[in-house]
Amino acid sequence: MMGRPPCCDKIGVKKGPWTPEEDIVLVSYIQEHGPGNWRSVPNSTGLMRCSKSCRLRWTNYLRPGIKRGNFNDHEEKMIIHLQALLGNRWAAIASYLPQRTDNDIKNYWNTHLKKKLKNIQTGNNNNNNEEEGNSSSPQVKGQWERRLQTDIHTAKQALCDALSLDKSLSTPLLPETQTTTRFPYASNTENIAKLLEKWMKKPTGSSSSEGAKSSVASACMQKDQPGFDSLLSFNSDCSQSVVEESNNLTMDSCFYQYEIKPNQETQVPLMFLEKWLFDDGAAQCNEDIMNMSLQENTSGLF
DNA sequence: AAGGTACTCAACCGCGGAAGA
DNA sequence: CTCTTCCGCGGTTGAGTACCT
Numbered sequence: 001m002m003g004r005p006p007c008c009d010k011i012g013v014k015k016g017p018w019t020p021e022e023d024i025v026l027v028s029y030i031q032e033h034g035p036g037n038w039r040s041v042p043n044s045t046g047l048m049r050c051s052k053s054c055r056l057r058w059t060n061y062l063r064p065g066i067k068r069g070n071f072n073d074h075e076e077k078m079i080i081h082l083q084a085l086l087g088n089r090w091a092a093i094a095s096y097l098p099q100r101t102d103n104d105i106k107n108y109w110n111t112h113l114k115k116k117l118k119n120i121q122t123g124n125n126n127n128n129n130e131e132e133g134n135s136s137s138p139q140v141k142g143q144w145e146r147r148l149q150t151d152i153h154t155a156k157q158a159l160c161d162a163l164s165l166d167k168s169l170s171t172p173l174l175p176e177t178q179t180t181t182r183f184p185y186a187s188n189t190e191n192i193a194k195l196l197e198k199w200m201k202k203p204t205g206s207s208s209s210e211g212a213k214s215s216v217a218s219a220c221m222q223k224d225q226p227g228f229d230s231l232l233s234f235n236s237d238c239s240q241s242v243v244e245e246s247n248n249l250t251m252d253s254c255f256y257q258y259e260i261k262p263n264q265e266t267q268v269p270l271m272f273l274e275k276w277l278f279d280d281g282a283a284q285c286n287e288d289i290m291n292m293s294l295q296e297n298t299s300g301l302f
Numbered sequence: 303a304a305g306g307t308a309c310t311c312a313a314c315c316g317c318g319g320a321a322g323a
Numbered sequence: 324c325t326c327t328t329c330c331g332c333g334g335t336t337g338a339g340t341a342c343c344t
Contacts, residue, residue, distance in 0.1 A: 017312070017338085039329060055330075056313065091332060106333075107311055 014048040018057050022047060026054055027062055035063075060103045067099035071108055079105055080113060 018026075029045045035058055038051035047054065060066075071079070075097060082093040090102035090109075097105065 015314070036330095050314095051329080052315090052331090053313075059331090060312070088333065102332075103312075110334095111310060 012048055013050050013053075015053070018049075018061075022049070023057070023062060026057060030058060030062075035059075056103075060101045063101075065099060066101060066104075068104075071100075071112075075100065076113065079109060080117070083109060083113075 025045050025047055026041070029041060033044075035055075038055045041047065041051055041054045042049055045054075049057075078097060079093060082096055086092050088106075088109075090106040094100055094102040094105050
């Protein structure tokens with residue numbers, strides 16, 4: 001067969017924004033069967049969506065543990081460092097920020113950080129009286145590019161740097177410890193169930209069901225809205241969540257298994273790298289290289 | 303108040319890699 | 324080993340919203 005067959009039958013496949021009803025169907029199905037086997041989701045649920053769309057909706061929006069809303073300084077720093085180190089490998093970057101989706105990080109990078117860095121860059125150029133287009137700011141850009149094409153030693157330093165950001169923060173950052181902080185995924189599925197019940201029971205009190213639909217939708221979509229978001233969001237006070245969760249491993253623990261696996265898989269190589277880094281390189285994190293690290297370039301951002 | 307512009311972010315598209323037959 | 328199918332990723336789009344004139 002020539003060419004790649006479509007992931008799904010294009011005929012009758014719905015596209016565009018998801019409705020709350022569709023969300024409910026999808027979440028209900030995943031609650032029962034767990035995420036994965038996306039191919040069978042449309043058939044099993046009757047959703048007129050392609051498998052990809054279902055997966056995307058789940059991973060980017062419905063999945064418990066997703067933190068929405070503004071990125072804090074620490075997250076910004078992490079993203080900037082990791083982007084410099086890993087390039088646009090958003091999934092890899094997201095594995096270090098388990099509360100954020102790769103899509104969110106990508107969007108945030110494209111809409112905020114890129115611009116911010118550009119401003120910094122041009123600011124530096126002006127300060128240094130450097131000509132614009134002349135190899136386009138060799139000092140700053142050169143460092144970024146150098147890091148992207150980095151030799152392994154520099155990469156080790158940068159990763160070391162990135163992972164040691166804000167050690168004072170209580171939130172654990174190393175993947176080894178992240179695996180424990182992901183427990184809230186599990187507890188939150190219960191919340192989804194409660195939420196779904198609410199949705200189901202919600203009287204279509206408003207004159208039209210369409211109105212009710214949209215009000216539910218907007219309540220869900222609304223950023224920083226208590227309700228849906230707060231229920232699903234990954235409590236920033238991870239330690240508390242973990243404690244709670246350790247006492248609360250109910251039926252949701254199966255969710256944890258389903259949820260944790262994909263991330264772990266993507267994380268494994270980095271975990272090895274880090275392990276190797278910290279075993280081998282941590283002691284060598286010499287100050288000179290750290291000083292030339294991105295912190296220098298990004299310090300103006302924060 | 304109306305129209306235009308900029309911005310945000312959910313969702314789509316197409317590709318590459320992994321897995322399985 | 325080859326072919327097919329599925330999954331996941333990164334780039335891109337476009338609808339909705341906010342802001343400006």
